[in-house]
Amino acid sequence: MSNTLKGILLAAFAGCCWGSMAVAAQYLFENCNFVSSDLTTLRLAGSGICLLLLYMFTERKSIFTPLKNKENLRDVIVYGIGVLMIQWTFFEGISASNAGTTAIMVGFGPLFIIFYFVICKHRKPTFKEILCLLLAVSGVFLLVTKGNFSSLDFSWKGAAWGLASAAFGAFCTVQPKGVIDRVGVSFVVGWGMLIGGIIASFFTSPFNPNAHWTFNAILCYGQIVLFGTVAAFWCYLKSTEFVRPSISAILGSFEPFSAVVLSVLLLGTQFNGYEIVGGISIAANMIILAWPKKEEALN
Numbered sequence: 001m002s003n004t005l006k007g008i009l010l011a012a013f014a015g016c017c018w019g020s021m022a023v024a025a026q027y028l029f030e031n032c033n034f035v036s037s038d039l040t041t042l043r044l045a046g047s048g049i050c051l052l053l054l055y056m057f058t059e060r061k062s063i064f065t066p067l068k069n070k071e072n073l074r075d076v077i078v079y080g081i082g083v084l085m086i087q088w089t090f091f092e093g094i095s096a097s098n099a100g101t102t103a104i105m106v107g108f109g110p111l112f113i114i115f116y117f118v119i120c121k122h123r124k125p126t127f128k129e130i131l132c133l134l135l136a137v138s139g140v141f142l143l144v145t146k147g148n149f150s151s152l153d154f155s156w157k158g159a160a161w162g163l164a165s166a167a168f169g170a171f172c173t174v175q176p177k178g179v180i181d182r183v184g185v186s187f188v189v190g191w192g193m194l195i196g197g198i199i200a201s202f203f204t205s206p207f208n209p210n211a212h213w214t215f216n217a218i219l220c221y222g223q224i225v226l227f228g229t230v231a232a233f234w235c236y237l238k239s240t241e242f243v244r245p246s247i248s249a250i251l252g253s254f255e256p257f258s259a260v261v262l263s264v265l266l267l268g269t270q271f272n273g274y275e276i277v278g279g280i281s282i283a284a285n286m287i288i289l290a291w292p293k294k295e296e297a298l299n
Contacts, residue, residue, distance in 0.1 A: 007242030008251060008289050014236035015254025019261075021228020024220040032217040033210045040087050041197055041206040042221070047229035048194025054230075055186040063190070066183045075179035076188055080195030082172040086165055087200075093161030105162025107140040110249035112170035117246065125246070132250045132285045142278030169252075173237075173245045180237060189233045243289075250285055 028034040052063045067073045093105065110133050117123045180188050197206075211217070239248045261279070 003242040004289075007239040007248065010235040010239035011243065011248040011251035012254045014232045014239065014248075015252045016258040017227045017232035017235070018252070019254065019258030021224045021232070024223045024228065028211075028217060028220050028224075032212040032214060032220075033208075034217075035208050035211075036091060037200075037204040038206050038208040038211070039224070040091075041200040041204055043197075043224055043229055044083065044087075044193045044200060045197030045206065046221075046225040047233075048190050048192070048197055050225060050230050051186050051190030051193060051234070055184065055190055058186070059184065063187070066187060067191070069182075072179055072183060075176060076191045077195060079172060079176045079179070079188060080192040081199065082168055082175060083192050084196035084199055085168045086172060087196075089161050089165040089168060093158050093165060096158035096161055104137070104141050105159050106166045106169065107137045108163065109166035109169040109173075109252070110136065110246050112167050113173060113246040113249050116170065116174060117244075128288055129244075129246055129250070132247075132288055135281045135284055135288075136250050139278040139281030142274045142281070146272055146274055170245075170249065173240065173249055176237065177240060177245075180241075185234050185237050189230075189237060193229065193233070247289055251289070254282060 025034075025036075025039060028039065029036070055061070056063055067076065090106065110129075114125045114129060114133070118125065176188050176192070200206075236248060236252065239251075
């Protein structure tokens with residue numbers, strides 16, 4: 001298997017894990033009285049602990065030793081703050097408009113990465129990147145609106161928060177690459193998540209007394225932590241070792257696609273023609289990107 005195909009599959013799988021997390025979270029909100037802000041704190045802290053335990057058992061190294069290097073410590077803290085900012089700005093966007101509008105604006109995240117490489121690295125975007133970005137944005141648009149464009153409550157404030165979340169997402173795709181090369185994905189994502197969760201706990205308590213911790217709730221929380229966060233972030237950042245960060249971000253659009261498919265299969269929601277077209281647009285990205293030209297080798 002080529003490195004390009006590895007990167008594509010890892011990024012697409014990460015998007016699917018995020019999508020499955022959305023279904024589990026929806027169940028917790030609707031049936032177990034969970035609150036999004038509390039769940040975010042629990043998700044970050046729980047995921048960080050799991051990843052750091054994984055790092056200790058697989059690498060057989062202390063989780064504190066790499067932090068003695070000031071550069072590693074700085075980069076991990078910055079990444080942790082960035083992860084928290086992704087969550088916070090996304091929820092602010094939903095509050096100012098709605099989830100659909102915010103999701104569409106977040107879909108522009110790859111554009112920020114492309115701009116970064118154009119301005120800072122002087123690398124022009126390829127035709128495939130532009131084409132796949134257009135397919136991803138249009139696919140997300142059709143999936144979240146279901147063809148009912150009036151469902152979008154567009155506001156400039158909501159759009160600004162959504163774009164801010166997209167920008168932080170792009171930042172957290174590019175920023176940790178150096179420290180990941182030095183100490184590994186599990187260490188960086190683990191500490192980043194834990195730091196983000198600790199900071200978030202100062203603003204919202206993770207312990208909601210009204211939450212119902214049933215057996216199904218525990219399973220859903222485990223799914224959110226292990227697949228929707230640990231596996232998703234690990235695979236997503238690991239994919240940037242094989243493909244350009246902009247490609248990883250574009251393939252993150254599999255998140256809404258997988259969320260819709262799983263909602264149909266598990267929650268019995270309807271899947272209309274617009275959503276099918278949107279899903280095809282997103283799936284087309286994998287096909288287009290899987291056969292890169294020789295001159296499109298990684299920089």
